[in-house]
Amino acid sequence: MSYLVLARKYRPATFDEVVEQSHVTQTLINAISSGRVAHAILFAGPRGTGKTTVARILAKALNCIKGPSPIPCNKCKSCKEISHGTGIDVLEIDGASNNGVEQIRELRENVKYMPAYSRYKIYIIDEVHMLTPAAFNALLKTLEEPPPHIIFLFATTEPHKIPITILSRCQRHDLKRINLKSITDHLSKLCKKEKIDVDYESLFTLAREGGGSMRDALSLLDQVLVSSDKSINQKQILEILGAIDRQYIFELSYALIKGSVSDSINILDNLYDNGNEIKSILKDIIEHFRNLLLVKSSRNIDKLINLPEYEIELMKKQIENISFVFINQIIDILFKQETAIYYSNMPKIALEMAFVKIASIKPAFTIDELIEKIDHLTNEIIKNPETTIVINQHKDEISTKQNEQLINTIQETQNSNDENLKYVNNVNNDIKHSQTFEKNNIIEDKKTINVEKLAEYSSEDSYEQTINKILSIFTIKSPSIIGILKSVKFVFSKDEVILKTGNDSFVVQMLSHKKNILEKVFTEFFKKQMSIKIEKDKNDVSNAEKRKIEMKKENNIKYELSNHEKIKDICKMFNGEIVDVSVVST
Secondary structure, eight states, rough: OOOOOHHHHTOOGGGGGGSSOOOHHHHHHHHHHHHHOEEEEEEOTTTTTSSHHHHHHHHHHHHHHOOOOSSSSSSSHHHHHHHHOOSSEEEEEEETOOOOOOHHHHHHHTTTSSSSSSSSSEEEETTTTOOHHHHHHHHHHHSSSSSSTTTEEEEEGGGGGOHHHHHSSEEEOOOOOOHHHHHHHHHHHHHHTTTTTEOHHHHHHHHHHHHTHHHHHHHHHHHHHHTTEEOOOOOHHHHHTTOOOHHHHHHHHHHHHHTTTTHHHHHHHHHHHHTTOOOHHHHHHHHHHHHHHHHHOOOTTTTOOOOOOOOHHHHHHTTTTHHHHOOOOOOOOHHHHHHHHOOOOOOOOEEEEEEEEHHTOOOOOOOHHHHHHHHHHHHHHHOOOOOOEETTTTTTEEEESSOHHHHHHHHHHHSHHHHHHHHHHHHHTTOSSOOOOOOTTTSSOOOOOOOOOOOOTTTTSSSHHHHHHHHHHHHHHGGGGHHHHSEEEEEEEEEEEEEEEEEOOOHHHHHTHHHHHHHHHHHHHHOOOOOEEEOTTTTTHHHHHHHHHHHHHHHHHHHHHHHHHHHHHHEEEEOOOOOOOOOOOO
16 A cells, blocks of 8 residues: 555544634534535635645535534545545545636536435535636636535635635635644644654754645655654754754854854855755844844734744843844845845855844944933933043044043943934933033033032922923933923923923823833922823924925915016026025014
């Protein structure tokens, strides 16, 4: 007897045996139990996820001698014939090879005949999207109003290629890609039945290479079994399938994060010598950094990252001391280099160039980190009022007389990326109290900072005096937010402070970020518990909007002047032209 591959030997015989498609199987069970099975059903989904298998089980459930029953007996004549594909009342048709209008006309003629001995005559058409437009048109009327003894079951991997006129006549069920853990668990169960000695990590590698397809994973397991003696290890699987060892990917990512060009190129050489394709290496690296990004930014990573627990734990350790922005920069470089690698005659060198670019990245700080560092810097200056800081813009040299920690903080801030430096410049320009930074973050006058006693609230103060006192406190407590507070309106109530902002979402975001500090300062100032509420002032027009209005007025004036009859006459008289129009405000 010829060898029966695992995918056929252990093909699910009941709905309960189908792996991870309960949203489809449970619907069909309910339909059978209630007698509401549609006359035309379409199963769509990726390859190897169980479309044809589910169609066969449904056919058995409908034609079983004990049915219609959600659980076919798999012992009667009808069930056995369907399982072996020899049933005369359940016809499986390959849509790719029987896609002509003649075959569909023949099918249409045969549907009028009653089944030989079963309850229903069932047509299972696999890859139905391969039918020609003429064949689909020939099927339309029969599909819409078939005889009561006929049921059509369609399966396809590309439902978008099926005409809408066909889709509207079918009940559609979409099967999803199978989770890697579910595939691994299923492979482990089958290996125990087959008495195959294999570890879980090796099975997970097979599942990953199968790409979410149960049939592909089982086929790969068959392939590995041929070269082994019922004992499989990770090394054998990697050699037979030509897959990349995950250990190499982790080592390569560590080298890239560390900025070591020599280590990363050395690891790449080892992978290349092992016969791994450069495109496959690039794909795995990008996917790995994508997973690192998700681990860094997300809490619910089980749904987003289809990897075993031990790998996720390794990733968490790998990103402990690196920022979200830095990982994003690495992914950005790899994606930009992807086209060059794919179309280059020397893809290995192209990938090495990407590694060099990654090594030259200076880790960037997030805005939150920069704000925190600025606040820390200010507090250190306040604690040491005699400190003098000099920043040389041209030589990028920083010196301080007392506090070595200040040097490190400023150096890290200056080494940040351009986008963050712009933000720092905007914030620093608003810190007028300390005279620490001038227009280009330069301090040349070497003035020292003297801290005065914090302002105290008085019920006799006017609104303006109260605001000035509050701003003076924030000048010392949290100078990074002082510029933003100057742009908002304060509304005081019994136990609440309402901050009314314009239409600038950045201002709202920064105030929300500093809400705890705001509440603390206002509580201390008013000597009672105060809450903070941030509202957008609908009547407020931001400076940008005002400038837009002014620009529109200027453009209108320029247009009117340029098209004025007297101006045109003067240009014509002197054979001249209008070069520019300036509007001088008075």
